[in-house]
Amino acid sequence: MKRVAIAVAAVLLLGAGVAAAATVAPPKGPVSISLPGDAGMAFKPGPGVGAAQASCLTCHSSAYVSTQPVLSRAQWTAEVVKMRTAYGAPITDAQVPPIVDYLTAQYGKP
Amino acid sequence: MRKIGRRRFLAGSVAALGASALPARALADSVQLPFANGERPLLAFPQKRPLLVLSPRPPQLETPFAVFDQGVYTPNDAFFVRWHLSNIPQHVDASAHRIAVTGEVNTPLSLSLADLAALPQVEITAVNQCSGNGRGLSAPRVAGGQWDNGAMGNALWTGVRLRDVLDRAGLKATAKQVQFDGLEGPVLPTTPDFRKSLDVDKARGDDILIAYAMNGVPLPLLNGFPVRLIVPGWYSTYWVKMLSAITVLDHVDDNFWMKTAYRIPDTPDNSVMPGATGFPTVPINRMRVRSFATNVVDGAKIDVKLQELRGIAFDGGSGIKRVEVSLDGGTTWRDAALGPDVGKYSFRRWSASLQTRAGQTYTIAVRATANDGATQPATQGWNPSGYLRNVVEMYKVAVG
Structure with a gap:
């Protein structure tokens, strides 16, 4: 806190919000963490869940779907198309309808 | 998984910051945000305290709002996290980094x-x-x-x-x-x-x-x-x-x-x-001016003995000139006192005296004005990505 107080005083003196600082050395050496993967989250069961798992979970958790507002079929279709065209998801034309059916049934409105 | 409402959870946290003891429910492992599909697990990721998990992969972690009542700086272990892509190194050597x-x-x-x-x-x-x-x-x-x-x-x-x-x-x-x-x-x-x-x-x-x-x-x-x-x-x-x-x-x-x-x-x-x-x-570019109350929660009860309203304000770098508060949903306003200025890009803390009557309800509103003259709108404009939110925040509270 003392160092912060010194920095604050320097900021007030210079009046610019930027200050030459007390020295803080850049970090050295490694840091390792272990991320929890999907932390136990999974798609709801239902017809087409396998297609959704295969196409969606490669890149992101099921929370990307389950935390969305209750989307319409047209909105879920737009999301699936966006995943294919903007984010390069390898979803074929034939795979789109079963995925959209699943998302609309489990996470959407008709 | 135990579930509790966000309002109750945050109300408990805020009360703990003031007078009463921390209720056991503040240790719950799920929070309900105030919109549909807003349930969020509270999990501690590496180097982090329990945060609201929007997504575990890639990690997107939200700071519990009560943290912002605790000081002008946000602790590193409470700081929000947002990655776009899931291929994130979990081992990084600072000495080898280029x-x-x-x-x-x-x-x-x-x-x-x-x-x-x-x-x-x-x-x-x-x-x-x-x-x-x-x-x-x-x-x-x-x-x-x-x-x-x-x-x-x-x-x-x-x-x-x-x-x-x-x-x-x-x-x-x-x-x-x-x-x-x-x-x-x-x-x-x-x-x-x-x-x-x-x-x-x-x-x-x-x-x-x-x-x-x-x-x-x-x-x-x-x-x-x-x-x-x-x-x-x-x-x-x-x-x-x-x-x-x-x-x-x-x-x-x-x-x-x-x-x-x-x-x-x-x-x-x-x-x-x-x-x-x-x-x-x-x-997208510069941030809009915003302000929040940090010791009251929308929809919660407050204690009649609560005599201070406080919070934070910030903008895109001109600094905060003024913060006003209202107890009647924005019909009448009065000035809050600004806390120490720790830089034009920083949160600026503010406080205002509060007098309420038991049994009454109030709609508290907070509005900041920046040094560049910009202020917060009473209604939020819409854009397809939900960016730039800076509407005047409202907190409906009942005095218990």
Whole structure:
């Protein structure tokens, strides 16, 4: 806190919000963490869940779907198309309808 | 999983900050945010305290709002987390890390952190806020990361000026934009890598840093260890984490994350009618002025003995001139007292005396005005991505 107080005083003196600082050395050496993967989250069961798992979970958790507002079929279709065209998801034309059916049934409105 | 309402959870936390003992329910492991599909587990990720999990992969973690009542600086272990792509290094050696500086430069560089230490060191306090902070409150709602208002934080950043690094490399006359890339990568080679760019003049500004410390210590890995870009006053999409490459371009960046994503309508207030299409857009940039109360919660009860209302305000870098509070939903206003000024890019704390009567209900409102004259709107404009939220916040409270 003392160092912060010194920095604050320097900021007030210079009046610019930027200050030459007390020295803080850049970090050295490694840091390792272990991320929890999907932390136990999974798609709801239902017809087409396998297609959704295969196409969606490669890149992101099921929370990307389950935390969305209750989307319409047209909105879920737009999301699936966006995943294919903007984010390069390898979803074929034939795979789109079963995925959209699943998302609309489990996470959407008709 | 035990479930409790957000209002009760936060009300418990706030009460604990004031007088009463921390209720057991504050240890619950799930929070309900105030919109549909707003249930969020509370989990402690590495180097983090329990935060609201919007997504575990890639990690998107929201700060519990009560944290903002506890001081002007947001603790590193409570600071929000947002990654775009799931291929994130979980082992990073600061001693081996390099930042490549290439493109329209006279002398390409490969800089170690020890090389950065040879440049003048600079500190700056600045708010880092997600472009989509508060997206879950958008009306009508929009698809995207469904944050409440906890995708923001304020920290003291230490590092070197980007300009000093660019000057060492020497910009060619053809330099137009500067592009930033970090170690985060896509799972599939067909997914666009996350890269962001700034105009050369912006990149050479006094306040743009390559930071290697956050609140005086190394950054948590999930906030970008060992170095991240700091763009004070601008939304955090530009604050590239685990910065590993700086490429000077001779053109305006046309990669997906600049040309297609993170765009706002190029209209007078950057809003459009819901459902509108075909309007021009520009890359999102400077943050809008915002303010929040931090010791009351919408929908909660307050104690008649609570005699102080307090909170935070910030803007895109002109600094906060004034904060006003209302107890009648914005019909009448009075000035709050501003706390110490720790920099124009920082949270500014504020407080106001409070007198209430038991049994009454009040709609508390908070409104900030920045030094550049900008203030907060009474109604929120809409845009398709739910960006730029800065409506006057309202807190309906009953006095118990």
